[in-house]
Amino acid sequence: xxxxxxxxxxxxxxxxxxxxxxxxxxxxxxxxxxxxxxxxxxxxxxxxxxxxxxxxxxxxxxxxxxxxxxxxxxxxxxxxxxxxxxxxxxxxxxxxxxxxxxxxxxxxxxxxxxxxxxxxxxxxxxxxxxxxxxxxxxxxxxxxxxxxxxxxxxxxxxxxxxxxxxxxxxxxxxxxxxxxxxxxxxxxxxxxxxxxxxxxxxxx
Numbered sequence: 001x002x003x004x005x006x007x008x009x010x011x012x013x014x015x016x017x018x019x020x021x022x023x024x025x026x027x028x029x030x031x032x033x034x035x036x037x038x039x040x041x042x043x044x045x046x047x048x049x050x051x052x053x054x055x056x057x058x059x060x061x062x063x064x065x066x067x068x069x070x071x072x073x074x075x076x077x078x079x080x081x082x083x084x085x086x087x088x089x090x091x092x093x094x095x096x097x098x099x100x101x102x103x104x105x106x107x108x109x110x111x112x113x114x115x116x117x118x119x120x121x122x123x124x125x126x127x128x129x130x131x132x133x134x135x136x137x138x139x140x141x142x143x144x145x146x147x148x149x150x151x152x153x154x155x156x157x158x159x160x161x162x163x164x165x166x167x168x169x170x171x172x173x174x175x176x177x178x179x180x181x182x183x184x185x186x187x188x189x190x191x192x193x194x195x196x197x198x199x200x201x202x203x204x
Contacts, residue, residue: 018044019051021029022085024165027076034072034111034162039064039157044071047163054128054162060091063158068094071147073108075169081139083166084120087128092155094124101146104141112148125154128162141171 025048035044039062046059063069065166088094099116117139120132139145145165152158 001180004146004163012196013042015199017136021166022051023102024075024079024167024169025049028165029074029076029080032074034070034106035061036072037063037068044069046162048073048165049162051164054085054164057089057161060161062160067070067149067156067158068108068109069149069158069160070107070112071145071163072166073145073147074105075143075145075172076087077143077164078170078172079139079145080136080143080170081134081142081145081165082136082168084127084132084134085128085130085162085164085166086122086132086160087125087162087168088158088160090124090126091159092153093125093159094153094159095158095160096120096151096153097149098122098150099150100134100150102142103144104146105144107146107148109199112150116148117154128164131166139167164196 028048030045030048033045033048038044043059043061047061049056049059061069079180084098086095086098098120100110100118100120102110102117104111118135122132123130147163149158149160
């Protein structure tokens, strides 16, 4: 029994550690996160949640018109992506494939024909225990991650409860937040007009 108790503590320690590792959801720019083909608007954002809520099935995303889902995930800095976990129910609605694209913001279904940076064949995982490892070299500086789920195991729609992202985050320079320095100079046009006015008055 004592041995079993030890083992239990060990598992608990791992779970806490995983919770710390799988915290990249905190570094997602949720306001600008997009999920295309979601049946309920805004539901795609809910699957990026804390590790301890991964098995919570109250929030999930389900595809709408067909089985495809496309996530555009902007981060608030640069991420070295080291692991991905996906939790869905043990049914045909579980995604069967994941295609990853790095640093290609605002992708649409028209864009997914391009070659992905990495592809994973997914197995059904109703506990969120399987971990998929992105290529470290490729995904070492990610400011934007696109996740495309092109197919499931045969259902009409795809359903996902949890997507976990593990890695290291560093503050990065966001595109679009560039500081512009404006050159202050007098408006010559105004100046010229005034001169013309005074000249014409003199002629009169």
